[in-house]
Amino acid sequence: MLHRPGHEIENVYPDILHRMLVDDIPYLPIAQEEHDFFAKTLRDNGVEVLYFAKLAAEALADDQVKNEFLEKMLAESGHAAGAVHDALKEYLLSMDTQAMVDKIIAGVRKDEIQTKFVSLAEMAEDADYPFFMDPMPNAYFTRDPQASIGEGITINHMTFKARQRESLFTEYIIKHNPRFANKGVHVWRDRYHDTRIEGGDELVLSDHVFAIGISQRTSADAIMDIARNLFKDSNYDTVVAIHIPHNHAMMHLDTVFTMINYDQFTVHPQILDGGKIDTYILHPGKDGEIEIQHRTDLQKVLEEVLDKPEIDLIPTGNGDPIVAPREQWNDGSNTLTIAPGEVVTYDRNYVSNDLLRKHGILVHEVRSSELSRGRGGPRCMSCPIVREDLTK
Template sequence: MHNSTGVIIPESHANDVKNFGFSSPIHITSEIGKLRSVILKRPGREIENLTPDTMSRLLFDDIPYLPIAQKEHDYFAQTLKDNGAEVLYLENLAADSLNEGEIKNEFVERMLQESGFKDGLTYSALKEYLLAMEPLQMVNTIMEGIRKTDIDLNCKDLRLLSEDADYPFLLDPMPNLYFTRDPAAAIGEGLSINHMTYAARRRESLFMEYIINHNPRFANQGVQVWRNRNHATRIEGGDELVLSDHVMAIGISQRTSADALEDIARNLFSNSNYDTVVGIKIPHNHAMMHLDTVFTMINYNQFTVHPQIMNGGKIDMWILHPGQDGRITSEHRTDLLEVLKEVLHQSELDLIPTGNSDPIVAPREQWNDGSNTLAIAPGEVVTYDRNYVSNEMLREHGILVHEVISSELSRGRGGPRCMSMPIIREDLETN
């Protein structure tokens, strides 16, 4: 199968379900268990629909060069495959969810409504334009964005003449989609389908809602939805870390609110084996937008950490547990090392600083996602090659590092963990 750029993408095999011995198509009980199945999104023409005038609106600081970004992403995907992971592509999973006419029609209506079109001439023209396409072409078109010049309106829509008359798009492109971590996050045998912070990204999680409800691999398979996207409060997958089969860490960040954290905790406590959620407050800024940009788990007792969040060894945290009558208990703490030892039952921990804590190297490599490592097995990670100081630190601490090329992918402000949504990992052996 060829995608819109003419490059071969593997066919999806919706009915060739690989649960790797687990009863559910989603099984994530740690950050570090052997990675068996993962969802990626290869960068497409949505990247080329970025312009200097739209970068800020679409949450980009630069414009990646698409051909090189695709080669880098293919290298990343092949690295995961070479190390035993099944790679699924978001666009194929979404297309396989929309084969029935009624479902396809409903999806288009909801996508248009969430794009700001509830009725009128443009709504009708867009709906007709999209429904005439086969599902995969339609999904790719929505992801890439629809320009005003793509549709021939029989008569002028007055709204287009008066509102954003010079803006080129009817439907904005979704260039952030190659960061599949954020719209949804797998936890145990379920997931959160997230209400994202900025309007530029909120439509992204609609794809996952339809995949879970209608793709043959996931539909009617008992997948729990710990929190759906129909909320006002915000949460994104980069802030959700599965530390063990009963402990979660969730960042309170620029992209995730304390209210959303409590909602996830309440649902997990009521309907799963999870009994501990650690809320970790990080600075609310663009350089540290998610918890996984400053802190990731890479082994039973090893973590990457950006030194600037430590504040002399202290950071605001809250340990949540289930209380009586459905209530949640909360305890404020400030010593990250001691909290992690306690909740993970480890006597010693190794916090590996980004950039070796150098005052120049650390912020530079953190900006290039030096802390955003993707564990593919205990003590084995995928990182960007550009963060060579952090990578050498990892090796000195006994970590097996697979470097992937990163000159263009990194311009989107996300690393290997951001670019991946693991859905199946092997359970950890008792350490």
């Protein structure tokens, strides 16, 4: 599942960059061309590509469902009731459903609607702020608002306000899009929690082993919760929680570590202190308790949990002190694996790409000048819905 970047990108301006969690503003027409090339690369290699906004519009086909969704979306956008709520609702309902979804993602400027009365807060505190509904410029990183694991999905309570509304679309897609509704998709964890979790931290390593980052975006409490739910109702019996630095450049586990084959991974060398990193292995214990073991040797942990004699950890930028952080910054560790040993990567990370090839990986490079400005790579830009069982 992908999202083609739209007008939300052009609703970002320098004053709100930081709050919108991006470092620059992509040039939209080229970002769209690059994104179309990414989608084509996936299709050419046997992947069915679904679009998030289209799935959302299909889910809202019924008027009652649409109304309920809109009330929640308006409330989460800061307009639970009142004149602005009413004007926004009328404006959004005047559009066809797809246009409404696209508009919500793009954001609604104040000058788009007429309101007779605005609140004191809007007049006195937010007078210069141009939006009634903020844009969602990170929507093209479909990896994060949700993650499919086994026969189910997590619908995520994301960390920052700038992204929290994205997963409301997911909730409606799973509940009401005919592709998913009543098909037994288990929701391992819904979005109504205080603790935080994001899909970029969620890595499915096999049909019973799940890795997750303890990161800027995913808290340890949320990991305990998801582990409890998986151990109770699924085939998963091992959760590997990996503690990574809590900063913007390495916001999710998949910005520094991804699985690319049964026994091969990319890893950003800066997260390993001589091969060591705080790692916790969680297993079901007695009476619904969870057993936790602390380890520091990532390679050994992976060999043990995946039952492999040897794991090949391929360093981003070949471990060079300048190339590695430069390529990691542009998502050189963020490979999207479409089959064991076959990945999609950004073309700009040529040192990492060459190294992957030397390790026997088939690499499909995609264009990346504009897309990379949002601070995410091919893995971040995609959310797998169905995985083939490749157990061997």
